[in-house]
Amino acid sequence: MVVVQGTKVPLPHPSSLSPSPHPLPTTSILFEPSSLSLALTHSDSSLSLYPSFSPFSPSQTLTLTLTIPSPSSSSTFLLLQNHTNPTSSVGPTVLFIVSSPHRTGILLRLYRLRRLETPSFSRVTDVLCSHKDLRFEPNLGVVLNAKHGASVRLAGSVNYFALHALSSNKVWVFAVKDDDDGGLRLMRCAVIECTRPVFSVNVAFGFLILGEENGVRVFGLRRLVKGRSGKRVGNSKQLRNGGGGRGAGLEAVNCNGDLKGKMERYVVATAVKQTNVKLKHDNRDGGSCFVTLKVNEVKTKSPTKVSMSIKAISIQAVSQRMFLILDSHGDLHLLSLSNSGIGVDITGNVLQLPHIMKVRSLAVLPDLSTMSQTIWISDGCHSVHMFTAMDIENALNEADGNDCNEKLMHLPVIRVLFSSEKIQDIISLSANSILILGQGNIYFCFYT
Template sequence: MVLLEASKLTLPTPSSLSSPHTTTTTSILFEPTTLSLAITHSNSSISLFPSFSPLSLSSSLQFPQTLIPKPSSSSTFLILQQSPISTNPNSVIFLVSGPHRAGSQILLRFYLLNRTTNCFSRVNRISCGSQSESGFLRFEPELGVLMDAKHGVSVKVVGSVNYFAVYSVSSFKVWVFAVKMVEDEDGGGLRLMKCAVVRCSRPVCSLSISFGFLVLGEENGVRVFGLRRLVKGKMVVRRVGNSNSNSKLGLKQLQNGDHHGKYKGVGDRGGKTRGGGDEATCNGGLEGKNEKHGVAVKQTIVKYKHDNKDGGACFLALKGNEVETKSMPKVSKSVKAISIKALSQRMFLILDSHGDLHLLCLYNSGLGVDITGHVKQLPRVMKVQSLAVHLDESTTSQTIWISDGCHSVHMFTMDTDNALNEADGNDGDEKKPMHFPVTQVLFSSEKIQDIISISANSILILGQGSLYAHAIS
């Protein structure tokens, strides 16, 4: 492979920044289907560039078509998939989270890409379903969607196809939401549905929602939920009123391991069961509707601890680094899963806080079937600081980029089918490492802050003040 083309792009300075000399860019996001680029600035404002073609641009980016004002804490792209019979292309949403009322609430702002005008505009109509009646979700046209949950010091949002997840460090909860387009005589908008709530007893370092899995990166491992089972819920039927009344569908409470019987205080503004615990019900994309036979559909609530495997979830441990001390021959050092990237429907690549890479292989994901799998540590090429993956579902060969956070970026490819077979065959055999040789190395004159893959053979490198685009063949 040889480097065919490279360009340096000077980043824009939004007028909201008081001094252009103090302008910095903290992170970048890229949406490959629409070639949309999001640049987060040092004052937490965000510049959006639709139809971004870095290798065909001049030496500088023009002022962004859309500038999202501060404050923002996290952002993600979200794809809204149309029905199979629809001739319309999928819709692309840019979602931004931020604090509201001194962090006592979470503000979600939605921006829709208009493919006709090729520009992002804020969504002015969002229906929050029956959850607005309880006050947890409320749409304010001048602001966005307000969540009645503490923003605190940090909030993370991750998006996928039709679903996104929000994690609040202060609230110790992960919320899973479904989004769909709504068309009506007034022009339509979005409908937001809360599908599941995961109450965490351990800190979450990273999130991924891909291929029907919700993966939480934690200390010393990752926790994997089957998204379909999490959204649909595990259902039990109980009668309300006399024998002729309608049945109400509820979720069987999941055991934490610290209590026996029903939970107390677990719910997210849910009702109470006769056993004294909070009532949690499933969603299935029909929030607040009464179907035939009187089935009321709400959201799933899950509470877990470190070793819980109930509810279609499993915890898979990372191999911790070992160091020798004077008092003990070997002591395991804890690691955190700080980045999770999907490689295929059954494989994820994990970067830990020590700079090592791990391959997560899953075995099954059916509704009502417990998820199983294992994690294989990859040989260390260098201490990795940044990880980027170009996911191409049409092929099993995936391009992976890793950076040391200094001045170099390494590229290698992985055949996911072969890697899965090799990982399965080597399960438990730590003496037989998996090898993925580096095929290309790029060097940057500036210290590297972030990397984003934009195609199988091209990458964006964020330096200290510039954006570099490289194409390889």
């Protein structure tokens, strides 16, 4: 018999550490599974960081190690691989990056998890930047010479993170590595100039994926940071799993193109010395791949069908080649990529999943050590539904013999959780546990 248990998480509130008598509601949550680190964003855009978060041991969650003051516009966790000793039992270095507006630029504040007897986060006080548009100010952080505007998005992975600034219409790809002096080295690997809006950004398993209108744009991360040849250029140092030093120059690639077949030229500019290398827009050059989402049709009195625009507002990795996409209408799509992202030819296809409900939030914890990943979805009201990646594959296999007709697909829901509070956000902690953010409280639910 399956037993589902739920409990309220007794986290201390930042107001208990400040003179403000009023509690600050939590608006979103982030979780880093390798270190069990938890980040809470509050209504005033301040953040709270909890290392080694353990909902099974409430006493361990009562120590708040760091409060990051407002303002903040976005945040992400980043892992640094230990190249000198990849099999180290200590595990990868965990960083937490926060973006904020700063005068005419974008401020990046970096925090490192110290794996001591009592783990804690501390601000990084030494960052080496070698590019003109980046500067490090010891009392603040790293300042990027770009307009912050109304929206900035951060997406982190292993060794790399991406930053999208709506006002600048650009996506920056950065590499981070440990410096020999104990600090960090921050390197700008690529800049993507976007003439079409970007609504979501994801970096995972060697891919950079941009959520756009009516589809997603997929880049091979290795292709971006190492250039077309895939070799180290110049005398600069290089990160593993892709370059992190000075780039190979300027490449004009087909990205963010028009859906009607018109090719628009986007500039993917690598870091320092730029030599103009124009690439042809054919499959051999690769660079990027645009995959179109299914466009909903609106019924009108006119005999002409009207297509509604949909936006890819959330992208979650399920496995090395599968990604779930949540669109602005509340529908889910499965993106399947044909290669590992190392080669230059990236192709993929998208299939819309059955209409279980209108989805408002999505949580996946990709774990390559298991046969199938657990997927949690919420309607944004009072329910959370659970199914697995294996359920999706089985549904696709069953529908394959019927021309993949959506009506013939059946996606079983394994568990359904109900909350007394309206659900704002959900975070997957493991295959059988989840954090639910309600209207002021956080709940931990698991089944045995």
